Amino acid sequence: MQIKARTLSCLALVVTTLAITSCGTRAPVPTEGEAAATGGADQIATLRIESSVTRDALQGAMPGARMLSFNPAGGYAILSVTGQDGRAAGARLNSQSLRTLGVSSVQFEADVVLSAPSDPRADGLGLTGWAGGITGWAAGITGWAAGANILPETDWNRAVAYWNALGLPQAQQLVPERGQGVKVAVLDTGVDLNHPLLQGRVDAAAGWDFVDGDALPQEEHALLGDGKYGHGTAVTGIVLQVAPNAKVLPLRVLSPDGSAPMSRVVQALDRAVASGAKVVNLSLGSTTDSTALNTAIAGALAQGVLVVTSSGNSGTEGMVYPARKVNSATFPADSGLLAVGSVSPGLYKSDFTSYGVNMSLTAPGEEVLTTFPDNRLVRATGTSFAAPAVAGALALALSAGPSSPARLVTDLCATARANLDPIFKTKLGAGTLDVAAFVDTYR
Known part of the structure; x- marks a missing residue:
């Protein structure tokens, strides 16, 4: 990722209200x-x-x-x-x-x-500074800095359009808990533990760095180039836009170049379940199936944990694993394993998204405003950031009261907006995420 952005002075930050939504850049699909x-x-x-x-x-x-x-x-x-x-x-x-x-x-x-899937476009992960820098998350999407618009108009309008597309204002009114008491594990490149918008919302004490083998799952620059720097922070910001009172459990499995051996992911998944996560986000994948990963996922599902995966960014039919295993004999459609693709704001298939008849559903995944290391925001594009919107929606619903994974998946898909794409609509799952309609089922 080649990224340029202005840094925000922490001295200018005042914690008030914000909840930006997300969908992801695309993690590089391995050859x-x-x-x-x-x-x-x-x-x-x-x-x-x-x-x-x-x-x-x-x-x-x-x-x-x-x-x-x-x-x-x-x-x-x-x-x-x-x-x-x-x-x-x-x-x-x-x-x-x-x-x-x-x-x-x-x-x-x-x-x-x-x-982690590679960027779908050369400009897929552009950054924006805070344009004044007075804002923070509070209890959901209620305003910025006491109502003052501190973002450039283009970015502000993009953020509002994204929130409205997901139905977040209504959803967070329906579920004022806003994810309270629900832990979402993010297995990724780590997270910027010092980002002002993430303070108090990341369970750093229970997190772990499986790359360096220590208790500090902090984002790190690649030795050569930027690699996947910021990928995990952007994913985290998406989860917390949808469910701002949830806790994100950061488990750093991806090296700065965005890669990880399967063993590392299996071990982190085991820790996520043991640490009390109810939702796991996997914005990563492989073209190779794995008995070990399938076994670990099945073990998590058996304990009531939902696992959300990105479909991949090849732009072709056939998702990466483990998304490709959804709606199979191993993982039936309502098992709790979800495969998420990306659509445009008009609900048409994003040109970069991998797709297939076994996809669960889609979420907006183009130029979504979310958090980025060093006190910055990013415009992120890709299926990596469509998946965490779904993970956040599940956390929001779970905070409204306990429910089985099978019911949550069934309701999530039943309330999705119908895809409008006349060519690919049968290969984009049940439709596009509608958070308001989904959580209305529980309130």
Whole structure:
């Protein structure tokens, strides 16, 4: 991302009211070669286990393996191993009594790379300064700086149009909790923990940086160029525009170039569930299917967690994984796994969005105003930022009271606006996100 923007002086900030909406830039869709790449010789082992299996027993059977997810109640464990150690462990496991250990099967796969989709246009992630800099989020979309318009007119009109397209003013009136008590995990490039619009709305204490292995999931510049700097902060801002009282759990899995080994994402998903997230946003994908990731997602869904994914930005039919698994035998349409594509303000298919008959729904994803590191705002374009609008809508609905994932998904799709695109309408899911109509089901 090549980005230029003016920085806002923190001294000029006054916390009042704001809620800008979002949809995303497009995470780079990996090529076939990139999708087949592995982190060295690393492999992932997915084990089907009995509930009596212990972590120590598995570690003893696979010395040197790193536990990514251990869920005996769900009947699985997922470990990361080096290629050589993995084959040796597999041989040992297959030569001994698996039933005695409590393992019914072991499946190895390459630790492939996932990516945040690349920008759909050269100017897809342009930035704007704060034009005066006095604003903040408060209890939703009620005004800027006591009613003063501090954005350039073009950006202000774009923000208002986006909010109205989603029905956010009505939705946040219907659900004054505005996401209160709901945690949304964002597995991405991290977040700018110092951004003034995100203060008090990010659960940094429970967050984790799986790239550097520390407790500071802060956005970082790439060594060469900007890479995907700001991707996670922009996604976070979208979630919080829709559900400003929700808490975002930042889990940094993507390196500054926007890539991550599958093992890292699996481990972060496990932490998200253990940390109490009710919604997980995955604005990333791969052209390679993964038993390990599918197993981890299924485990999250079984515990009532909704998982929202972006469809990809290839502009062609066929979404990236895990979005492509929606409405399959593995993940039925109402399972709680959602695939989100992008539409224009006129509800026509965005030229960059990946699409397919198994897509769940769409959301606006073109030049959406949202947060960006270093006290800035960004105009973001892509399916990466369509997905978090849906994640925010789910958080908003969940704050109105408990509901099952199946009902939430059914209601979300049933209340979507019909797509108007005469060519692609049958391959853009149930329609376009209508937050007001959706949450009205619960109030």
